[in-house]
Amino acid sequence: MLLDYYCTDHDIICCRACISNEHRLCQNVLPLELASKDVRKSALFNDVMEDMTHLITTLNALDNNRQSNLQSMEETKSAITKQIRAVKSKFLKQIDDLERELTTTLSSLQRKHEMEINKQKQEISQVLVNVIENKNEMDFLIDHGSKNQLFIFLRQQVTNIHSAEAKIQQIVSNSQEFDITFDEKKDGKLESFGSLSEFVQPCQVQYKPKKFQQAQIKAEPMKNIVGFEKDTELKLKICEEYAFRDVSVTDDNKLLFTNAASSDPKLYVYRDCKDYETEIVFSSAPHRVAVIPGTDRAVITLPYDKSIQFINTTTMTKDNTVNVGFTCLGIAAGRDRIYVGDTGGTIKTLDTNGIVLKTILHGLRCIDLIVYDDLQDQLIVRCYGKLLCIKVDGTLVYSKDVSGVAGVTLDRQRNIYFGGFETNNIQRMSTDGENCEEMLNKDNDIYRPYEMCFNEDFTKLFVINNCYTSVCVYKCKYL
Incomplete structure (x- = not known):
């Protein structure tokens, strides 16, 4: 398997299988892209x-x-x-x-x-x-x-x-x-x-080894997010109709927004997570977007076309389209797999070229959103009124009752953040689904939140807010 992670607790490079088998209790496992930065x-x-x-x-x-x-x-x-x-x-x-x-x-x-x-x-x-x-x-x-x-x-x-x-x-x-x-x-x-x-x-030649310094300063233990502070609202283009459905961030810190407005179906791109850069126009409304880690590719669901569309995130141009055979909504991506959910409770597993490898028939409600937890190798699925954790083979880990349907994202420790569209708040749940606490609410200007995501270094949280029409930016507070 690919060497994807760096465990700072053990000072070792490891793969996804090692994480689940030998580093499950480690608190400081970093993606290789973050560990190899600079x-x-x-x-x-x-x-x-x-x-x-x-x-x-x-x-x-x-x-x-x-x-x-x-x-x-x-x-x-x-x-x-x-x-x-x-x-x-x-x-x-x-x-x-x-x-x-x-x-x-x-x-x-x-x-x-x-x-x-x-x-x-x-x-x-x-x-x-x-x-x-x-x-x-x-x-x-x-x-x-x-x-x-x-x-x-x-x-x-x-x-x-x-x-x-x-x-x-x-x-x-x-x-x-x-x-x-x-x-x-x-x-x-x-x-x-x-x-x-x-x-x-x-021998007149003597060898004195240079004291080998540990290459990379051992990373400090990852700190927990203790709260958020309202920063700003993303500056949007004026005179356009907005119905934001999803937000995702690329490896080079670009924000991608899907706009499902019937008169303006587009993907918006903001460089450095703040400045408008460009947009991509679609023939039908895009719903969800997922970035394929470690690559310059993203993939978008087009439910009305029953297809997914690949995007080059370097040139910001459309790539090939793949018909998945159902009305696809939620989508998530790992390094070598793509997971697509439909309106009837089906999840299809595809490779990164769009070839269907496996189908999971869960009989769930409409699968509106999927997030892939790469450390646990499992899926966090959001349906109306339900938040589920499912192994990639289809085994149900746990199911939680939640309010309505809204966004889900993970922090660095793989805690689960989910929005309450009807309760006007955002809650955080531990990765095992046992503990839950409210992190943002109306006092923080949260109103009808939908999708959300963190930036590349987990210093900011971006929330699609106000009934799909605006994007609020919150600074993360750490201990």
Whole structure:
């Protein structure tokens, strides 16, 4: 499965399956897009780059040292051989056997240490090649890779760097600089020419690992939203008919609004969640809109056409249309699945190309709205008078009685926020459906609220208000 999340409690990158199996109780699980934000400016990026450079420098120095030792031993052998021959010239009649013995011993010593040094050179070359390959791949990802790819690669390099450091420490501790000297026999006896001595000293190149700093400052525990403060109302275009049905936010912080007014069926786009940018016109009224996470695509339901329409959120142009075979209303999207609900209580699961994979027949009322909880891998469904939690295989987790039908959204901890169109308030419910509290009401200018969503960093809440005609912006208050 895709690595989609970063658990700050365990400092580990994980997938959706790991979240549900091993991190269900963790309070600080971030989407990978949020964890990898500004990764090129992070301490992780700088530490890995510095450590790679340090490793390459040390490995090159070690290789040069080993090569220099080989050359010095070769020169030593040549010098000693000349000494032996000088002695030989004094004792021509008695030196043949002694010369062969000493020369053989010298060659044996030479071969023994040469084999050790060459073995170490092979180990050095192997580590050096691996580090250079990782450095080249890092350079490529810096220029061409996505934030997710770079972040995942950096995390992998922590292990690779530790492994390289351990290998270098082993090589350094096992490396010795060998030398051979010849002691000429001074007493004139012909028992031998002299003796050969080995001198061993530690390698002059030493490796001191740089203290590995944790790449990314460990994220602080996620704080709970304790309340909201009215900020402003979104400035809308004048002289247009508005009947807002849905609001969603893209990964690059653009707000998308569907306008189902019969005379003006459009999707409005606001950059930075505040300034009007453009609009897309449809032949029939769009109802719901869902952004496909980690992509530049969104998908919209067109109930009168029994179809869904894909949108490119970078160019803000319409893409292909897919007929889903029923009057589709609610829609939600995960990274690899799209969930569409209809007026008869049916939910269809599609892939991100619009191909139907599975149909769930729940016999519910009209499924007006669906939200996908990626951490729990379940759907929050809003019908008239009901709020339901359903697993993606169709199993009902729980059902709650609520007032009328209105919007639903999730905060960072996956608490559920739902509107009361008839009660003029917005409530928050825990992810298990056990605890519920009122967060906004008439005192906060909430009147006939419908759909809502948070911005990309969960600092603001956008609420379609006043019977589908305006958009109120509320600042989130944290502890």
